Amino acid sequence: MTTTDTGKTLRLASWAQNTAPSPMQDMLALTARPGLISFGLGLPNQELFPREAFAEASADVLRNKPHTLQYGPAGVAHTLKTSIVELMKGRGVTCTEDEIFLTTGAQQAINMLARLLLEPGGQVLTEEITYPGFLQVLEPFAPELLTVPSCPQTGMDVDAVEALLQAGKRPAFIYSITDGHNPLGSSMSREKREKLARLAREYGVPIVEDDPYGFLSYDEVSVPPLKALESEWVFYAGSFSKILAPGVRIGWLIVPEALIQKLSVVKESYDINTANWSQHSVAAYMESGKLAEHLQLLRREYSARRDTMLRAIEAYFPAETRAEKPSNGMFLWVELPDFVDVPTLLRDAVEHKKVAFFPGQAFDTPGNTKGKHGMRLNFSNATHEQIEQGIKGIGELIEAQRSK
């Protein structure tokens, strides 16, 4: 039940009655405060959006392809699919246009897969600390969550996955953020990827691989995604949000061809079709061949900011702090000493230092408390000076808590 503004009682679906306010929305409101340094949200850096090249591509579409302002069939812009096939080849994934389904971002992609795979009350296997947007996807299904720990260096505990499968658990799917994990920043080791792919095949349990950060890799050699190791049982979700701009709202699924027609039905029920003009504008941008150079720029800029943040943490946070260096993505996960009360730290950081971060507990799956002493820091969105200033400010507040 909920009460309306005029005092009437409204009966909501049971899952909606129990929804908690979204910490992401709260953070969005917080970071709108003028002058606030935000390490909170996973925002790509606005200054780096390839605005000129995208303006050219999208203006051309507007002028010369009026049908792109029309409704369109769900999930098609063939030229964009061709560009995605090429893009995925660079990550070691072999696929065809017929296995690609265009979506309104990766968020919708994982939502559509959940709708396709999960029965109400079914089981889903995920990590103890995970992306809250995924938990929101699951809410209407009220599933039983099977959770496994994660290692900050090597990702999901795949032995624990195996133990659950050996014990007879058969989740509808396993959810994996294989590269640049949100919030842990981890990328799964090659050995774990191989084992997880083998388990999916052996037990016939699909993996939903959510991969918005895989293209933002900062090491010379990056390990291929799960999809490259197992094409049948891995359903891959990609996105242009972090490599081009989230405002275009374009993502993609790579799934066995047999699922495409089913996805069309789900897609129509959500939003009829992915914004046609946006699809074609991204397609035109991709055809201009400028993404590769843009990715180089992002890798250079983001890895430099990551390094600045790590140096500042080393300089200003207590020696007992643990922070891993992520090889992908936009997040640093920091484990603070036990004496730190993280929610109080956030409140004081916003009030007294004008800096925000995401407290680790926002990423705990229900019943888990592993994130209690953690914090997620986004390093893509701030300048080097802001990173230095913000981390110094948080460090001073941590020291103040120690001496209380």
Ligand SMILES: Cc1ncc(COP(=O)(O)O)c(C=O)c1O
């Ligand atoms: C792990 C993960 N999945 C999905 C999304 C949503 O991405 P998109 O903007 O493509 O919908 C995000 C966004 O931050 C994310 O971190």
